[in-house]
Amino acid sequence: MEAKSVVYYMKDRKVGDPMAAEHSPLLEISGIKKYFDVSKGIFKKKKQYLKAVDRVNLTLNKGETVGIVGESGCGKSTLANIVMGALPPDEGNIIFDNTDIYSLSKKELKEKRRGFQMVFQDPSSSLNPRMTVFDIIAEPLKSFNIVKGKQLIEEVEKLLSIVGLDISYKKRYPHEFSGGQRQRIVIARALALKPKLIVCDEPVSALDVSIQAQILNLLRELQDKYHLTYLFIGHGLPSVHYISDRIAVMYLGEIVETGKKDIIFQKPAHPYTRALLSSVPVPDPDYQTEKRENTEILGDLPNPIDPPSGCKFHTRCPIAQDICKQKPPVLSSIRDNQQTACHFPITESLEEAKEYKAFIN
Amino acid sequence: MANDQTLLEVEHLKTHFFTEKGVIPSINDVSFSINKGEIVALVGESGSGKSVTSMSIMGLIESPGKIVNGSIIFDNQDLTSLTHKKYQKIRRNDMSMVFQEPLTALNPVFSIGFQLIETIKVQQKTNKKKAKEIAFEWLEKVRIPNPDKVFASYPHELSGGMRQRVMIAMALSSRPRLLIADEPTTALDVTIQKQILRLMKDLTKELDTAILFITHDLGIVAEMVDRVMVMYGGEIVEKSEVKQLFHAPKHPYTEGLLKSTPKINQWGEKLHAISGTVPTPSNLPKGCKFHPRCPKAFDRCESEHPPLIGHKDGSQVRCLLYER
Ligand SMILES: Nc1ncnc2c1ncn2[C@@H]1O[C@H](COP(=O)(O)OP(=O)(O)O)[C@@H](O)[C@H]1O
Ligand SMILES: Nc1ncnc2c1ncn2[C@@H]1O[C@H](COP(=O)(O)OP(=O)(O)O)[C@@H](O)[C@H]1O
Ligand code: SF4
Ligand code: SF4
Ligand SMILES: [Mg+2]
Ligand SMILES: [Mg+2]
Numbered sequence: 001m002e003a004k005s006v007v008y009y010m011k012d013r014k015v016g017d018p019m020a021a022e023h024s025p026l027l028e029i030s031g032i033k034k035y036f037d038v039s040k041g042i043f044k045k046k047k048q049y050l051k052a053v054d055r056v057n058l059t060l061n062k063g064e065t066v067g068i069v070g071e072s073g074c075g076k077s078t079l080a081n082i083v084m085g086a087l088p089p090d091e092g093n094i095i096f097d098n099t100d101i102y103s104l105s106k107k108e109l110k111e112k113r114r115g116f117q118m119v120f121q122d123p124s125s126s127l128n129p130r131m132t133v134f135d136i137i138a139e140p141l142k143s144f145n146i147v148k149g150k151q152l153i154e155e156v157e158k159l160l161s162i163v164g165l166d167i168s169y170k171k172r173y174p175h176e177f178s179g180g181q182r183q184r185i186v187i188a189r190a191l192a193l194k195p196k197l198i199v200c201d202e203p204v205s206a207l208d209v210s211i212q213a214q215i216l217n218l219l220r221e222l223q224d225k226y227h228l229t230y231l232f233i234g235h236g237l238p239s240v241h242y243i244s245d246r247i248a249v250m251y252l253g254e255i256v257e258t259g260k261k262d263i264i265f266q267k268p269a270h271p272y273t274r275a276l277l278s279s280v281p282v283p284d285p286d287y288q289t290e291k292r293e294n295t296e297i298l299g300d301l302p303n304p305i306d307p308p309s310g311c312k313f314h315t316r317c318p319i320a321q322d323i324c325k326q327k328p329p330v331l332s333s334i335r336d337n338q339q340t341a342c343h344f345p346i347t348e349s350l351e352e353a354k355e356y357k358a359f360i361n
Numbered sequence: 362m363a364n365d366q367t368l369l370e371v372e373h374l375k376t377h378f379f380t381e382k383g384v385i386p387s388i389n390d391v392s393f394s395i396n397k398g399e400i401v402a403l404v405g406e407s408g409s410g411k412s413v414t415s416m417s418i419m420g421l422i423e424s425p426g427k428i429v430n431g432s433i434i435f436d437n438q439d440l441t442s443l444t445h446k447k448y449q450k451i452r453r454n455d456m457s458m459v460f461q462e463p464l465t466a467l468n469p470v471f472s473i474g475f476q477l478i479e480t481i482k483v484q485q486k487t488n489k490k491k492a493k494e495i496a497f498e499w500l501e502k503v504r505i506p507n508p509d510k511v512f513a514s515y516p517h518e519l520s521g522g523m524r525q526r527v528m529i530a531m532a533l534s535s536r537p538r539l540l541i542a543d544e545p546t547t548a549l550d551v552t553i554q555k556q557i558l559r560l561m562k563d564l565t566k567e568l569d570t571a572i573l574f575i576t577h578d579l580g581i582v583a584e585m586v587d588r589v590m591v592m593y594g595g596e597i598v599e600k601s602e603v604k605q606l607f608h609a610p611k612h613p614y615t616e617g618l619l620k621s622t623p624k625i626n627q628w629g630e631k632l633h634a635i636s637g638t639v640p641t642p643s644n645l646p647k648g649c650k651f652h653p654r655c656p657k658a659f660d661r662c663e664s665e666h667p668p669l670i671g672h673k674d675g676s677q678v679r680c681l682l683y684e685r
Contacts, residue, residue, distance in 0.1 A: 071550035178638045208406035209577060213621035213634035237551070238580075238623035242632060265625060279551040281558075281580025283622050285604050296559070297552050299506065300520045 026229045027060040027083065027116075027197055031092035034078055038305055050305050052078040053089070054253040057331075060197070065223065065230040067244030067261070069237055069276065071301060075253040076233045080201045083231060084118050085109050097196065114144060117190035121202035123182035127174040133160070133185055134170035140192045159188040164218060180211035187218065191226070199231045204239055216243055237280045241265060246337075249273045252304055252312045255331060259338030269334045269345035271317045272297075277350070311343065319344055368538055368571050369395040369418070374431035376417045385642045387413040388595045391431070392669075397538065398569045400562075402582045402603075404618075405592030406639045411575045414592075415541045418573070419458055420448040435539070453484050456539040457532035461547045463524040467516040473527055474512035477534075484535040499530035503560060522553035529561060536568050543575045558585060579622050583607060591615050594640050594650035597669065601676035611678040613655045649681065657682060 033056075035049040053075040060066050068076050081087040083094055085101045094101045097115060104112060120126050127136055137156045141147055147155050157167040163184040174182055183203060190198055200219070204212040216239055222228060234240035240247065241261065248258040249272065257270040268274045275297040297316045302308055308315045314324040323343055331341040346353075372392045378385040388410040395401050403411050416422050418433055420440060433440040436455065440448065460466055468476060477496040478489060485495065500508035503526040516524060525545060532540055542561065546554040562585065565572055574586055582589055582603065589606045591599040591614065599612040610616040617635040637654040640646065646653050652662040661681055670683045 071552065180638060208639050209579070209618060210406060210621050210635035211639065213623075213632050214636070216623070217632060217634050238625050241625050242623040275552055277625065279555040280625055281554075281578060281584045283579035283583050283607065283619065283624060285583045285607050287583075296555055298556070300522055300553065301550070 024062045025059045025095075026062045026097060027231070028093070028095040029056055029058040029060075029079070029083065030095065032056045032079065032082055032089045032094070033091040034075075034082060034087065034089050048305055051253045051307065052304070053082065056092075056250075056253075056255055058248055058255065058258070060229050060231060062196070062229055063223070063227050064245045065232050065243055067232045067234055067240035067247045068250060069234055069240050069247060070250035072235070073301060073304060074250040076250060077201055079250075080118065080199050080231070080233055083199055084116065085113060114140075114193040115195050116197040116199065117193065117195040119183070119186050119190055119198060119200045119203045121205050123179060123186045123206075124174065126186055127182060129174055131173070132170065133165075133172055133174070136174070136185060137170075137189050137192060140189060144193065146193070155192075159192055162191065162222070163188045164214075178211070179207050180214060183207065183215055184218070187215075187222070191222065194226070195228070197229045197231065199233075201233045202235050203232075205235045212239060219243060237276060249276065252302065252307050254312065254341065256313065256342070257338070257340045258331070259334075263335070263338045266351065267335070267338070267347075267349040269338065269340040269347065270342050271319055271346065272313050274346065274350070275316075275318075311341075319346075366396045367394050368397045368399075368436065369573075370432075370434040371414075371418065372432045372434070374414070374417060374433065375429045376413050376422055376426060377429050379425040379427065383643070386595060386645070387426075387642050388417070391592075391595075391597055393590055393597060393600065395539065395571050395573060398566075398571050399588065400565070400572045400574060400586045402574045402576060402586040402589045403592060404576055404579065404582055404589060406577055408639060408641050409592040410595040410642070411592055412543055415458065415543050415573065415575055419452060419456065419541060454535050455537050456541065457535065457537045458541040458543065459525070459528045459532050459545045461544040463521075463528040464516055466528060467524065469516055471515075472512070473514050473516065473519070477512070477527070477531060480531050481534055495534060496530075499534045500527075502533075502564065503527070503530045504556075520553075521549050522557060525549065525557055526560070529557075529564070533564055533568060533570065537570055539571050539573065540565060541573045541575070544577070546581070547576070547578075561585075579607075579619065591618070594645050595642055596650065596679060598651070598679040599676065600669070600678075605674060605676055609674075611672065611676060611683065612651075612680050613657045613682075614651045617654075617656070649679075 032053055034053040035051050037047065038050045039046065039048045056079060058066065070076060078087065082089050088102055096112065099112060101109060101112060134156055137159055138152055141152060141155060156170060160167050160170060165181065165184050174185065177185065204215050207215060219230065220243060223230060232240060232243055244261050246259065247261050247264045248255045249270065250256065251272050257264065257268065257273045264273060265277065268277060297318065299316050302315055310326045311324040311329050314320040317324065321344065329341045329343050331339045334340045334345050374388060374391040376388045378387060391414055403414065405411050417428055422428060428441055474496065478492045481487065481492040481495050482489065497508055500511060505511050505523065505526055511519065511523060546557050549557060558581065561572065576582060586603055589601055589603055590597050591612065593614050599615050606615065607619065610619055620633040621635055623632055635654050640650065648664045649655065649662045649667050652658045655662065665681060667679045667681045669677045669679050671677050672683060
């Protein structure tokens with residue numbers, strides 16, 4: 001009655017070849033800004049803004065997975081909501097399938113939204129507890145009048161089996177399922193309209209380790225089968241690493257580094273990316289401190305309402321210089337397939353850095 | 362088993378909850394020991410019984426929960442037979458706890474400083490002035506950069522990381538011999554988690570405090586601890602030295618857990634999910650509790666409950682494959 005465990009090999013992946021896909025962008029996030037007005041007091045004399053997303057550019061090509069990582073509050077969910085057409089940005093455009101989605105009328109947007117769906121962290125909050133699994137999955141099919149009657153039942157059953165759920169589950173209610181099964185229901189509903197893009201906002205963060213792997217494998221299997229494109233927001237670097245072709249690292253509303261997955265994980269040039277990578281606990285007792293670059297960053301995340309001047313990371317950056325406090329660095333090319341926003345990008349790979357450390361010891 | 366290095370010895374511990382809907386057998390026959398100054402991990406997925414184990418040791422199981430069997434020997438006395446008052450004294454002086462969400466343990470209406478002083482006054486039977494001195498000493502020890510400001514703040518004004526530092530200060534200021542840390546960094550971002558883990562390691566080493574570290578993160582296990590106990594369905598299914606566990610996991614569940622954890626230092630590695638769902642105590646299968654999900658299950662697994670079997674390398678595993 002359960003989904004079988006599925007094994008994948010990264011090497012065999014055909015999707016997400018950036019060279020092949022470069023010419024066919026599916027989603028273009030360009031110049032997105034979203035500032036929340038957080039002024040206090042009745043007269044709001046002094047306007048205060050929280051720059052939740054600041055000048056973000058990101059392109060997703062057909063069939064690839066772009067992962068977004070960054071600590072809580074860095075603007076990942078805000079960006080996801082903007083992409084979904086649910087939160088108009090202050091500036092910038094979301095171009096999906098050659099259409100600026102915020103130029104559409106409500107009706108047009110609804111039609112366009114068939115092409116992009118969302119999966120959230122907490123499946124319980126996105127499932128109506130009073131609806132059966134059948135009604136939940138059938139809802140989008142009915143609302144777009146896609147199939148009826150017997151065909152509708154068949155379609156729902158097909159969707160259930162695609163996500164690895166028993167078709168007999170259709171009569172049950174969400175509370176009868178575990179977190180992982182609920183996430184499967186959410187994914188089945190998201191697939192109902194045959195979307196091209198799925199925005200996943202921390203889809204496995206709330207799940208147990210053994211179940212996370214099931215869902216990550218399911219997402220990859222579905223991607224290969226249906227040529228889906230994913231914007232995958234993750235909290236944990238390991239899961240983002242596993243599923244993504246390209247990665248964007250965010251800090252306080254900005255992308256500070258972006259590039260192909262292998263490069264970001266082997267040759268991170270931004271001190272924040274390096275700090276994130278060296279903070280992830282690695283389940284391998286032989287891969288500990290001496291062998292590992294050990295950039296510990298100090299302090300807390302700054303207050304986003306009053307972020308540091310210049311480079312927003314300068315208060316925690318181990319190699320900050322005077323210029324970092326004054327001049328904000330811009331995202332620029334470091335090497336092929338890698339862009340970094342830093343005045344002093346680090347060029348040695350993590351491998352080289354480890355050797356260097358071993359040498360000085 | 363116990364020797365003069367043993368600090369805590371839990372034997373055959375069984376804690377159940379007697380609810381209106383029936384008995385929930387949260388933990389069954391849990392046995393382990395912790396030596397002085399040692400860091401031991403209890404790993405397992407949600408509902409496996411980690412928190413119930415720790416609350417049982419702390420004497421904090423409340424009705425309808427009850428320890429129905431077993432002993433908890435701490436410092437040569439059985440805690441399960443202690444009076445409420447004596448237990449309180451032990452919690453004040455000898456063992457303390459930090460939780461995943463410090464907000465549940467801090468009082469929202471009092472300042473951090475007030476709560477620190479009150480804790481220290483009771484712990485160390487000292488006056489307010491001296492308690493304040495000790496409080497500041499500890500705010501510094503837990504590397505809080507602006508102790509004056511934090512002292513005057515209320516819990517909700519602090520970041521998650523700062524709150525956890527305050528909790529660690531409160532938990533360690535009595536110089537306890539055992540610290541139970543129940544997922545202390547699960548709610549924190551990785552860069553902050555790293556700071557907190559290092560802090561806990563440094564301070565407990567300095568104080569020679571042992572830690573029972575509860576987590577679901579195998580990465581933390583690899584980085585923090587000496588020995589590991591893996592829990593599944595209210596039981597310990599494997600006990601091992603940390604290196605042994607990662608190099609040669611014995612229980613099929615441990616093996617599956619390791620294989621389903623994505624690793625950033627391994628390229629092109631396959632991720633192998635464990636099929637099925639995590640069981641809850643009210644629907645535990647008969648026989649080996651892992652058998653519906655176990656790729657190596659055979660006929661006897663459905664009906665026979667495996668005991669913890671000692672292995673020649675010193676580890677123990679609850680699996681019929683290891684019978685001799
Ligand atoms: N509606 C809102 N009003 C004011 N601030 C908001 C609102 N939504 C989000 N924020 C703030 O914007 C920042 C980014 O939030 P979010 O996108 O949820 O971050 P993430 O998903 O990366 O954790 C945070 O500082 C958050 O507090
Ligand atoms: N107060 C309680 N009443 C009823 N059941 C409880 C109570 N506390 C814990 N349990 C049950 O005991 C099991 C083990 O819980 P717990 O020890 O909290 O698991 P975890 O390993 O996630 O910490 C859970 O299935 C939970 O439902
Ligand atoms: S610009 Fe300066 S402060 Fe910012 S990350 Fe680079 S070196 Fe650090
Ligand atoms: S006893 Fe049987 S079902 Fe249980 S872990 Fe061992 S092989 Fe698997
Ligand atoms: Mg979010
Ligand atoms: Mg728990």
